[in-house]
Amino acid sequence: MQDTVCCGCSVVCDDVAAKVTKTGIQSLGLCALGHAYYSSIRSQTRLKKAQMKAKSTSAKTIPFKKAYEEASSILSSSQRPLLIGWSNSPIEVSHLGLKLAKSLKGVYDSTASFEYGQLRQHKLVGGETGTVNLEDIRNLADFIVYWGVNPAESHHRHASRYTVFPTGEKIPEGRESRTVAVLDIRQTESMRLANHQLILEFKNGDEQFLTTLLTEIKGTTGTPPVKVGGIPAIEFLSFAKQIQEANYIAIFYGNGLLHSPHASKTLPLLSKVARVLNKKSRPCVTLPMVAYCNSIGVVTASQTDTKIPYSVDFNRQPPRPYKSVFKGLIANEFDAALIVGWDPLSMLPAPIARALEKIPLITLSTHPSLTTRESTVVIPTAVTGVETTGVVYRMDGSAVPVQPITKPPANIPTEVQVLEQLASWLAVL
Amino acid sequence: MVDKKLNPMQLYKLLPQTNCKQCGMTCMAFATRLALREVELKDCPPLHENPQYATQLATINELITPLLAAEETGVKLDDTMCTGCGNCVVVCPVDASAEPDTASGKAARSTDTVFRVENGTAKIINLEKCRRFPPDRMNCRVCEQGCYVKAIEIW
Incomplete structure (x- = not known):
């Protein structure tokens, strides 16, 4: 078996091995999600040939050359193209995407605009210092909080690899040396591991809990309420006491907090809690549990190339931040879209997906999806990390180089090759 | 299907029951300690040497296979x-x-x-x-x- 780096989720496990056999994939250390990701390369339904379809007709197979020609003619005739996706691909692809967006005077956006990018405003990534490393958390963190996220379903190896179970420099006994709190609005599998299993009220439990926690940490005296965000005061106080006694606190929060209607209030509050704890010499880091293997890399690429973390409008020079791609789609501002390694039609809210569906779509994808079904041109690509090389940025922002373990079948190009081809076709047109 | 737990009496019945003490103890003591995995079956020479115990040996072996031990x-x-x-x-x-x-x-x-x-x-x-x-x-x-x-x- 060959050592490999898994790009199945944002944990990017680098201690695993896999081998491609005639019957399928053999792996060691990969979780169910990772194994499925690797196995997908041998999937029966995998896209192997480029496809094209006119509106309301069925797709027909076309040669790659024709696909590049069609795609580039759509892009070049577009007044305002949208280039979106990127989080499932290595950072090199993002850099090429930014270049392409610049030459097309289009709008470049990634999943980060609604997943991770906005958190920079709240200084929520890595707390005050802006840097955090999962290895540090493994070595030092004795208080772990999962807030609005269920790693048992989304990031299988997160707890066993970095946060709850492993031993570290200051964590001699692993699980026994740590206190774990899981906050959610329902009972989750992750709560089985927790010392504090806190089920918050659905309406605005997060906000109430954070406000009270902040006053408690600041040491402001007040009458303790009977219930804090749906949690009995005694449980809240025990949590607040232990978090203040911890030597290193790591707070992981997910979509439950990020996408709640109260996010605009809760995220700054969480950031304040981290800041106050830091001031009290209790190092506290906060980290979003992003979904894709390169969710952080897309922001890094955009930041390096344009100094704008996400949603970049290249219509004028210098590039400037674009207001909101979702609003732009609803207002029919775009007349073509290039989608790279993402399935927006099945993920975005219906009105936005419908607006996106109306314009000609060029999709780079490994497998069929709702988006490929509705796309004008579909170009199949190799699977990141299994068949392609590159660098991805895992959830803490560490760059991890990935190497392929096999070659893509039937001359399927990598995303880098496709984008280079498109760029050269566009130069000719 | 055998019981999940090994029963010393069940093992004793399959042993030679001659109390030859080649293993250093009586057959009953051997059965008890075998059930606790403190001795191994090869410590009982007559069972292996005498062909008349062949079927009993096979049965005991079946009883103490690792699979059974796993269940235990x-x-x-x-x-x-x-x-x-x-x-x-x-x-x-x-x-x-x-x-x-x-x-x-x-x-x-x-x-x-x-x-x-x-x-x-x-x-x-x-x-x-x-x-x-x-x-x-x-x-x-x-x-x-x-x-x-x-x-x-x-x-």
């Missing part, structure tokens, strides 16, 4: 529920001594550990090393407690 420790891993998170690999104290990297969160890669995640699900590859086995016979339940999805069951 009462650890069951349901791989249809397992998500391959590796919590069991990391918490298991035997894994930590067999492959020290697993204690700090790394995946088990050798064949010496009790648990190993293969093809996306955890497998018990060396159950006889489990601390619930003799000679330790500890009531260790860390893997069961660490499992997200209750895929590990200990009784």
Whole structure:
């Protein structure tokens, strides 16, 4: 078996091995999600040939050359193209995407605009210092909080690899040396591991809990309420006491907090809690549990190339931040879209997906999806990390180089090759 | 189907019952200690040397196969529920001594550990090393407690 780096989720496990056999994939250390990701390369339904379809007709197979020609003619005739996706691909692809967006005077956006990018405003990534490393958390963190996220379903190896179970420099006994709190609005599998299993009220439990926690940490005296965000005061106080006694606190929060209607209030509050704890010499880091293997890399690429973390409008020079791609789609501002390694039609809210569906779509994808079904041109690509090389940025922002373990079948190009081809076709047109 | 727990009387009936003491004890004592895994079957020479005990030997061997011993420790891993998170690999104290990297969160890669995640699900590859086995016979339940999805069951 060959050592490999898994790009199945944002944990990017680098201690695993896999081998491609005639019957399928053999792996060691990969979780169910990772194994499925690797196995997908041998999937029966995998896209192997480029496809094209006119509106309301069925797709027909076309040669790659024709696909590049069609795609580039759509892009070049577009007044305002949208280039979106990127989080499932290595950072090199993002850099090429930014270049392409610049030459097309289009709008470049990634999943980060609604997943991770906005958190920079709240200084929520890595707390005050802006840097955090999962290895540090493994070595030092004795208080772990999962807030609005269920790693048992989304990031299988997160707890066993970095946060709850492993031993570290200051964590001699692993699980026994740590206190774990899981906050959610329902009972989750992750709560089985927790010392504090806190089920918050659905309406605005997060906000109430954070406000009270902040006053408690600041040491402001007040009458303790009977219930804090749906949690009995005694449980809240025990949590607040232990978090203040911890030597290193790591707070992981997910979509439950990020996408709640109260996010605009809760995220700054969480950031304040981290800041106050830091001031009290209790190092506290906060980290979003992003979904894709390169969710952080897309922001890094955009930041390096344009100094704008996400949603970049290249219509004028210098590039400037674009207001909101979702609003732009609803207002029919775009007349073509290039989608790279993402399935927006099945993920975005219906009105936005419908607006996106109306314009000609060029999709780079490994497998069929709702988006490929509705796309004008579909170009199949190799699977990141299994068949392609590159660098991805895992959830803490560490760059991890990935190497392929096999070659893509039937001359399927990598995303880098496709984008280079498109760029050269566009130069000719 | 044999009982989950080995019964010394059941073993005694299959032994030669001659009290020859070549093993250093009586047949009944040997049966008791065999049930506790404190002696091995090869310590009883007549059973192996005399062809008239061949069928009894086969039966005893069947009784004390590792599979049966596995059932005796009462650890069951349901791989249809397992998500391959590796919590069991990391918490298991035997894994930590067999492959020290697993204690700090790394995946088990050798064949010496009790648990190993293969093809996306955890497998018990060396159950006889489990601390619930003799000679330790500890009531260790860390893997069961660490499992997200209750895929590990200990009784």
